[in-house]
Amino acid sequence: MLDGVIALTVILFILSIVSEKFIQLIRSYPQNFPVILIIIAVFLIPRGFYNIIQNFSGANLSIFDSYCAKTLQVFSIISNILFLISFFFFLSIKGEKIFFKNYKSYNSLFFLALSFLFFALSISLTKYTWHILFGGIFLFSSLVSLGIMYFDKLYIGSKKYSLKFFERINKDFLMPKNSEEKEKKENEITLLSMFIGVLIAFAFKANFFSLIKDLRKIDNKISIGWNENEFPFQYQIESHLFNLEIWNFEVSFFIGILLTGFFLSFGSKFFHDLLDRLYYAKKASQALNDPEIMDQTSAEKVAEFVDKYNISKIYHRYKSILLNEPEITSISIQNQFKNQKANDYLMISLEGKTPAGFEDKIRKLINDDEILIQFENNINDFKLTLGNSFADSISNAKTTTIQGSVALEVQDENDPHSNYILTCFHVVKHSNHTWQGQLASDESENRIIFGSGRQPNGTIVKAYRSNIWECALIKLDTELELATLESLIKVRIKGYKILDDSSIINKNAYMYSRVKSSNQKAEILSHASTIEIDFEDGPFQMYDLIKVWNTKSQLPIQEYGDSGNLLYDQNGYALGIVFAKSNQFTYAMDINFPLKYFHIKIKTS
Template sequence: MTAKDGELLNFESYDFDPTFGFGLLLTAFFLSFGSRFFHDLLDRLYYAKKAKQALTDPEIYKQGSAAEVARFVRDYEIDEFYEDYREKLLEDPNVYGFSIEEVHHKGGMEKGVVLYTSLDKINRDIFNYKLNNKIYKIPHEVRYQDGPIDTTSVSLSDEIKNKSTKLTGSIGFAVEDNTDKYLITCYHVVKHPEHRWEFFGTALQEEIMIDKNTIGKLVDGKRDHFAEGALIRVDASQNIDPLYPNPSHKQAFKSINTDTSSLKDRRVKMYSRQLGKELIGTIKTDRFSGAVKYGRTPFKMYELIKIEFDEQPQRKGDSGNALLDDQNNILGLIIGKKGKYSYAVNIRYVMDLFQNKNLKLM
């Protein structure tokens, strides 16, 4: 440090902290055991850090043994990996999905991540992370998929549709606020071509029809990376029950699920308009992120519900149907299918789209 003319050098004072010296002695003590011991110690500290992060999750206190706590911390690492990489991986046009599911690992099945792609070969190093010269591998599988989730609809006599379009689908369920009653379905089955996905203009309200009869007007519609939904206002005198593909199905609705716990392995059901019967299946994961085909343009969506129905997936034209659990709680809205699997948006995210309205189940 150089003093200018007429100035004195100003030395900053430093107060010695005894804990600093103790830290140096402790580090020297550990280093005396050799590099291998020191690396193992760092590994344990890294694990402890993950455990500390996991401790912020109330679920950890439900674990009944040390082994269960260890598994919980490992699962926490997989969740973090999924959160960090889902958006990056879906930037690749040949990657159509990334999810948390059960995978084959070390001779058994356990929680891991699944990459869905049309590529024959990928660099699996993305599933590795290096810590102190050791390579750790996230349990994973790579599965072939030839394209995005399909939302294509077909025309049936009882479809719900926009008067100005050929798009069709199904009614989800009815809600009401203090003054009006509405039907909720997927936006893509009633969207007018001039409507923007990001913003709904009230001047573009369109008549919504079932079997050539106008049932109401589309008053709101939205889509984000977690859900899509449409709100159809119906006349106060309109009897809604006959509008459902299966009128008795409406009577089963118990509540709109707001529970944030995992839906994995939950037994579910939905009524298929085209098949004319109830489909029963199992949720494979509620953490599927992937490309959904809206017209010609795939769109990234996160935290979709992936369902495998026992007999067959839903048919085209079932978009908008309510997905129920075995207690008749509404878990989601069906949006499309791919191969043997059906996909739904989580109803929590659908209701978030209309959170400015005080909606309740009718």
């Protein structure tokens, strides 16, 4: 049963992502949304008129048989002409209102559309003609919203109601400083989410009642989508007739689609969190059924999973918000051994001392009174660790005063015979490079100097900075002449390690400092740490970093010039690339991200 619920949640999660992307597209181009609705109206209206002919012909339907196709074509032509005229009006109004400037033209067009709506409403009371009502509403509302009709307000007594829809959904909509406008914008976005959710649910035939029924199946197989030739608005191309017989409308189907659309409007974040909870519930269930842990109580095991989940959820949801608090300099998930078991907790680093009542303020901000929170004071002075020249340094050929270190040799999957090295982007970045990875048009600005020769001997081929890593991939002109990393650290690098659990926390890590020419030992405190640090373009937040320190001195392990050095474990697995420090800690980015992004692998031989 749990597997079926997870499968259903995955389906709703995927559909909610599709729905969100459509909503983002509409909010980015809100002026084009009414045009889309006009197209839908043009699609629905001919079908409505065709149904009217069928309904009113009754027993004498045979009289109309020979005219049905031609009648449908006529109404299709009329509707398309109506659409073209509407679009023509739209273009003319955008172009300084060249046409229909006088009041009477708008007056006539308004009452024509209003009469059409009343006709559609009355005729829709008969069987199978609701689509003409929806088509009429879409058409009328779209004409108003596009500005084709000036009658965009309705007065009832002393109250004024706008006939325009979705006026405030634009992402760049300037919010006046009153709660009424904010509430209206939220309502419009909610209504838009519902509307798109229902459309997506209908397009995929995601009937909520059917999905629930599928959970009862033995194989937990959940199916969505229309069968071949089943879609209700499908045309029979050969006869130019609508496909009316295949789909029988049911009220339960309509309600099921509305329910699915309602759930999709919750957003992908809701289903992502729900999936996380279901996943952890499944893991807890499997753990409880494991004979090796039968001596543990169920409550303890479930509590362990729930605690880990809650800490992770709070960190990922609130890390950026917390870092915007002026007193906070860093947020991390850390671990301590207490009562014979490991406990995760949220470590909040403060620039000075902990203010009175600060924990209550934080708990109110994250809306959680239960998770374990600790504070550490006087954590400040966050800096990138660039330095001066040394034997094994690397720099941009145009900015030789800014130098750092190289992490390791790598291989390009598409160019296995060339020599590549990996370092931090900020070590070799030129002012004409962008952090999004666009390199300079002047090739000399992409050249680097590596080693003591102080002559350009490599080229930056790829570079990028995101909120979780920033690296540059460099192609060397010739084979690496300097001593390899393995000969320096006396350990063979076997590959990289996935930092997906707490098994590395409180374990030892090492970095070979090229400044000090020696291995530096550290303790790993976290692999989910968030800081804000100054780059050349200003303060920038970096997430999910590895946080280490020298246990004895309680200081960072690197010196200025060590930006770009590799952080690895005692078994020879690469963990991250060192790039920044505070007054107490060293920070490294997970090496998995640049390896995957650049499509490279660690050179192991």
